[in-house]
Amino acid sequence: MTTEAQVSGPAVPTSEAKAALRPVGVRDVLLTAGPLAQWQRLNEQTSIPLGLKQLEAAGNLHNLRLAAGTAQGEFRGPRFMDSDVYKQVEAVAWALAVNADDDLTAFVDEVGSLLEKAQRDNGYLNSYYQVVKPDEVYDHLEYSHEMYCAGHLIQAAVAAARVGAGAKLLEVARRFADHLVDEFLTRDNPGIDGHPEIETALVELYRLTGHQPYLSLASKLIDDRGKGAIVSSGMGAHYLQDHLPVRDADTAIGHAVRQLYLDAGVVDVYLENGDESLLECSVRRWEDMVARKTYLTGALGSRHSHEAFGDRYELPPDRAYAETCAAIASIHWSWRLLLATGEARYADLIERTLYNAFAGSTSADGERFFYVNPLQRRADHLEGDDPGRRNPWFSCACCPPNIMRLVATFGHYVATTSDAGVQLHQFVPGTVQAGAAKFSVETDYPWNGTVRIRIDETPDDEWTLAVRIPQWDSANDAGTYRTFTRAWKPGDEITVELDLAPRLVHPHRRIDAVRGSVAMERGPLVYCFEQVDQSADVEDLVLAPDAELRVRDAEDLAGVGRTVLIEANAGKLQHEDSAWPYSTSRNDGLTAEPVTATAIPYFQWDNRDGRAMRVWLPLA
Amino acid sequence: MTTEAQVSGPAVPTSEAKAALRPVGVRDVLLTAGPLAQWQRLNEQTSIPLGLKQLEAAGNLHNLRLAAGTAQGEFRGPRFMDSDVYKQVEAVAWALAVNADDDLTAFVDEVGSLLEKAQRDNGYLNSYYQVVKPDEVYDHLEYSHEMYCAGHLIQAAVAAARVGAGAKLLEVARRFADHLVDEFLTRDNPGIDGHPEIETALVELYRLTGHQPYLSLASKLIDDRGKGAIVSSGMGAHYLQDHLPVRDADTAIGHAVRQLYLDAGVVDVYLENGDESLLECSVRRWEDMVARKTYLTGALGSRHSHEAFGDRYELPPDRAYAETCAAIASIHWSWRLLLATGEARYADLIERTLYNAFAGSTSADGERFFYVNPLQRRADHLEGDDPGRRNPWFSCACCPPNIMRLVATFGHYVATTSDAGVQLHQFVPGTVQAGAAKFSVETDYPWNGTVRIRIDETPDDEWTLAVRIPQWDSANDAGTYRTFTRAWKPGDEITVELDLAPRLVHPHRRIDAVRGSVAMERGPLVYCFEQVDQSADVEDLVLAPDAELRVRDAEDLAGVGRTVLIEANAGKLQHEDSAWPYSTSRNDGLTAEPVTATAIPYFQWDNRDGRAMRVWLPLA
Known part of the structure; x- marks a missing residue:
């Protein structure tokens, strides 16, 4: 039972991909109750509207208007301000996949028009470099975030395209991607970006468009890493994972989000080009990270200095950096490994990260966010020190719009399909359309361990429903998928009891x-x-x-x-x-x-x- | 038995000061053997010559020549480059107190001449602001380090004056100090420096010259702290101890070296003006720090981020920042508290810091230095991460010349005098001239616990020799001074046995x-x-x-x-x-x-x- 090539999700391998499992779309899963569904509603009703306001207040849109020549003034904020706009657009697009909203659709269109105006004729687009340093384009890839911002633009455009919104966005993104291909692939410019993100985005654009050069460029950017192409930005080559070629690096190191986005891209390229050495090295780093550099909450990054992974077993609870974006990037990476291998351990880590490191980032009212997620706060800890309390926004916004785009895609991570049938990875009450099968999940998880699955629609042939038994469960098959193989009929039900003893x-x-x-x-x-x-x-x-x-x-x-x-x-x-x-x-x-x-x-x-x-x- | 008002040491209260104890001079104590004496020799023979070379190589002297108009080129290094020159001159001056050296004397004179040429007519002197930002003098005291550099200049000049070298240095320092008095005291400019250091320096200049306005300015700079005079440099008011008035602050907080230099100045001002509220608040912070924020080695500063004190009991051994300069500053502060109160606990902390946090900063060959002194290094710790291995120098040099100036003054911290007699605080083989008394110390400390003290010269009257019994000793009087009161005769001997059982x-x-x-x-x-x-x-x-x-x-x-x-x-x-x-x-x-x-x-x-x-x- 395979699903169509293009589904409304952020990571959708082609039908030729080396994927053990195939994703379903954001709109194929309806979350109806429980903390994840509640969060998704809060995301739509509170967080996203807040984000849209902040993009005006903090100057992100203003900067793009400066580049478009439709506003006057000074550039505001750090050089990667554009990326927050793109993450926000992506969040909005995925929200639209679930619930239509004219205002949000209008926002996506407006941004598309603005970007079209701001984009240079050659396809380049970056408000900071266009407005502040027009003569330094690509001169400082080690810290410029130019391709990083391009990556977020591409992901936003792909999201919009997959939900049928913002046609202009995709045009802008493709022009930029074509420009990057021309600059870095055709002309063989040795530059790579100090902050990975473009790699996974280019693979997704390839998946959407079938245009091979996007995949080739992603592959080249990964292959070129660790060969000294990056002039040091003063924090050492390992800070930005340029210390070793990706196939030789054994451990997650340096700036955590950079490492994790890079590895998501590594697996994406493997999925599409089948280069086993990419999968091998990524799994090796994942195993080392999970065994030695991961907090109980799934959080990653032990050091405030350089927002970095620490030594093996260096996991201070009080000074954990545990950046929200690292939790997000970890879910992205594990998700791709899950698609590639079908192994339950990746879905286990996603669950742990989702309900703890990631879920802790947002206040119960959806209005405040943690950038840093420690496992301890002392009584005399200063408000002014990270992480004090949650904040409505940050001068380097980064996490809040990233949170919003992941929350909007929860449905994507719930179930997959394969030739054998359907896999249920996460337990959320609601309905799942997986290929030709449709089923309902009834549960009060994570508060209660009973999960009832009722088949609503099914093909006639026998197929297997595989349900993840979490690694923390006391059952003998914990850490694997419990399989139910039948010629299902509508109304068939199975129940899984998970052990929620503290x-x-x-x-x-x-x-x-x-x-x-x-x-x-x-x-x-x-x-x-x-x-x-x-x-x-x-x-x-x-x-x-x-x-x-x-x-x-x-x-x-x-x-x-x-x-x-x-x-x-x-x-x-x-x-x-x-x-x-x-x-x-x-x-x-x-x-x-x-x-x-x-x-x-x-x-x-x-x-x-x-x-x-x-x-x-x-x-x- | 009081000592003359001016002795050859870095912290010499006036005869009117509220000092329980009076210091002896660097040249009054001859260290002949043991690790401290060996280090002092290495300092003279290896470290100081290395430092002189580095001041040329790194551009510190070049910058001053730019300001003097005797060289061409660009300013090099961070804005506080001058301070390394001053610390180095101070180290050289104290080394000269023990051993005459024509080359070193010439260096002090050369720097004096160079500074004279570089100094503005109004007394201002700072190569960065004169060369790079001439229009921004005193515009950014929160990070400019202008008074910080002035403080180190003053300390160097006072040292040179006390050992009879570098007359021009003192003239330059006084012109700058007079300019500061004019600017910040007479005109009542509310500015205070983001990095304390000037306070203790001004008190010392007052002690040397008797010029009251220097003390008044030091007092004002301390009183003005914590009243919002400093525009935030982005790291919060507590980073630079501007969060509360010094009399209200209960805990050592923010950037460790800043806090510790500030408190040394607080005690210095108390010593000279007798304001008990200053001593009280400083003792309160010292007690809190020692009980809750001090590493076993005496090291201070738990966080790499902001080089800062952590929460109470936040003392990670692996990620200890434990800056060498914080250990130095801690010794400065405790020394002034010891002079003020005569309490053994301050000498105890000095000993612990001296032999551990501080002594660990320098390699056995005197050629390499730690900036950061953790209590743990894992096998997979990266060379490129602090503290990797010791380095010959740093782009922000800071610690090495600071180490050299303290090592050159070891003799200053060994003994004191009071009306009652002489106090022996640290156990170093050699001779001590303390007022009219002179005695020899024979010991293989810290390797062996036997300390023999033989009187070489003595006044006829009865006096008390007080010997510190370290807090870690097993004797009943550990943590106090064991007193021996006699009418001493040359040749009299006492022996103290310290318990060196592991x-x-x-x-x-x-x-x-x-x-x-x-x-x-x-x-x-x-x-x-x-x-x-x-x-x-x-x-x-x-x-x-x-x-x-x-x-x-x-x-x-x-x-x-x-x-x-x-x-x-x-x-x-x-x-x-x-x-x-x-x-x-x-x-x-x-x-x-x-x-x-x-x-x-x-x-x-x-x-x-x-x-x-x-x-x-x-x-x-």
Whole structure:
């Protein structure tokens, strides 16, 4: 059962691609309830309108008008301001795939017209370089973000095309892409962009148009990496993954988002050209990253300095950078690996990232966002230091529009098809149209572990419904797909029961930063202890490895909404001061007074006050 | 027994100062053996000559010649390049206090002449602003470093004056100081410098000259802090300690070196004007810092981002910023508190910082320096990331010349005098002239705990010799001064036995980053485990809290020189991999194979190879 070549999703391999699984479109999956559906609605009703306002307020559209000659004034913001416009347009396009909206359609058209005016005759388009540094085009690819911005433009245009909006956008994007092909492929300019993103975008444009040079350029940009083509921008070659050819690099390194976008592009090129060495090196880096550089929440990037991956097992919860965009890029990468291989582990990481590192980025009201997503905030942490509280926008906006475009495409990540049948990767109540089959999912996941799937439409032939049993589940087949093969009839139903008993998890012994501590999970959700829920100072709480855990439903917790809390029998250590915090006597003999510690899903933190939070509690 | 008002040291309160103790001069203490004396010799023979070459190579002197009109070309390096020249001149001056050297004297004179030529008629002097931004003088005090550079000039000039060198330097410095007084005191310009340093320098210039306006300006610059006088440089008011008035700020915060220089100035102003509220607030911050923001090595600054103090108890060993200059500034601050109060705890912190955080900054050959001094380096840590290995110099030089000026003044920190007698704070073999008393110290400290003090000259009257018993010692009077009151006669001897049994130390339970780990100390030395000394991967070592520790003398360890190693009965955990580093089962039940783990003093690390190092080992 294969799906049509072009579906309304952001990553849609061609029918010739080396894909084990085929995606369904954003509009093929209707999310009707649960936190993801709720977030998607909030995205449409609150976040996207906010984003549109911010693009005016922050000057992104103004900059493009300067380039178009329709406005006067100074360029505003960092040099990659255009990219926020493109991410926003992409978010709007995917939102339109689900719900028609005249205002949003008009916005896409307006941007298309504006870009058409701003674009140079040769196809080049970048408001910063056109307005501020017209003589330095492509002179500083190491930091210019010119191809990075082009990549986001292309993704926006592809999205618009796939949902049938913004015809001008695609024309503009193709002219720019043709210009890039001319400049960097035909003329064999050795330049590559300091910030990957163009690679995956060019592959998608190839998928949409069938125009081979786009794929060839993407492939060249990946092959040329790690050969010293980039003049250092002062942060070292590994910062922008130019330290080694992609086939030789064993570990995710340097600026996290750069590495992750690059690897998404690597897998995209593999999918279309079948070069196994690309898949191999990408899987190798993914495995190393997941085993040694990934936070419990799925978050990535251990260092504020250079927004970078750290050493192996360097995973501080308090100083985690854990950029929201890194979570997004991780989902993009894992998704492509899932399509390429069909292995459940990629969908497992997507789920973990989606419900924790990524979901934590946005406030319950959809109006504020984290750029940085740590696993601990101390009581005396400064508001002014990252990540303080969530903000409505950032001077380098980056994350909020990126959040919006992913939220708008949730449907894309729920199910796939293959010759054998349909795979259900994520559990969201709603309906799924997968090729000729259609089914409904009924569940209160992630709050409840019962998932009922009812067949609504089906071809007559036998096919297999494969349901991911998450790696965290207690069933024997956890971490694989449970398969149901039948000649299905409308009305057929299957039920999967996932084990949502709360569990305590321990870190690998090499993760120095959380040694001797324990965290709590339930289903796909990582939990955290916020000060607002405790009777004791959150820094004084300790947990026994066999602590009794009690689940407590909360239909509408103030500021948070629907949630499930977990209460644990915990200890409160006596608070002791000392003039010097190192001693020849161990202080773990401190008496602990019994208290109840209450945990809330990590993704719901910081919706009530700005006080302390911990994911990891010391062991009693 | 008081000393003359002007002694050859960098911090010399006036005879009217509120000082419990009075310093002796750099030239009053002769260091003859042991690591500090050896370092001082290396400083004179290797580091200072290297520094002089680097000032030419990096362009610091070139910049001043541009300002003087005696050279052509472009300004080179960051805007505070002059400060490295001044720190270097100060180092040279103090070196001259101990050993005459015609070349070094000539260097001081040459710089004096160069500065005289470069200085504007109104007294202003800053090569960057004179050459690059002549119209922006004092326009950007938040980041300009103009007064910061002036402070280092003043300190260099005071040093030269106190050792009888470089008369022109003092004239230049006074003209600049008079200009600052005119600009910021007389005209009541509200500006204060984004980087403190001028405050302590102005107090010292007041001490040297008796010119009251210098003290008044220092006092004003401190009083004006925290009132919003500084336009933000984008990193928040707390970054440069402008978030609160100094009397209201409870904790060391923001850029560590800025905070520490500021507090040195706060105590200096207290010493001279007797404003108790200044001493109170500074002691309050010192106590909070020592209890909650100080590394075992005495190092300060937990974050690479903003080179800043972290939250309370945020003390990651791997990502410690622990800037060398912060250790230097900490010694400056504690020294002034020691002079003000006479309390042993300040000398204790000086000793810890001196032998660990500070001493680790310089290679055994005196040719390479750490800017950043972490307590852990993993095997896969990148050379290109701070702190990789020690470097001969830095694009922002900063630390190396600062190291040199402190090393040249070691003698200043050894002993003090008071009406009651003489206080011995640091144990260094050599001779001490303290007022009318002179004594010899015989010891192999820090390798051996026996300290013999023999009186060589003495007044006839009874006086008290007070010897600091370090806080880490096992004696009942540890953390205080052991006093010996007599009518001394030449040839009289006392002996103090310090307990150099190696000891294991545990961190305060709130220091998340080293929970469940243990470190090793012996005397004033913190130890570390370098890969080069181990039979197992250093990341696999674990230590029992009652591990047997054996001391092993090494007269000349290759690359390191004289040292004392400590061997511990340790465990080597089996190396286990896992695809996902979090698990519901605890992995601390791993079997540990018995091995010997060998530790070397922290200050001697990174002298053999660039592999892994840990100060903290997990508990078995």
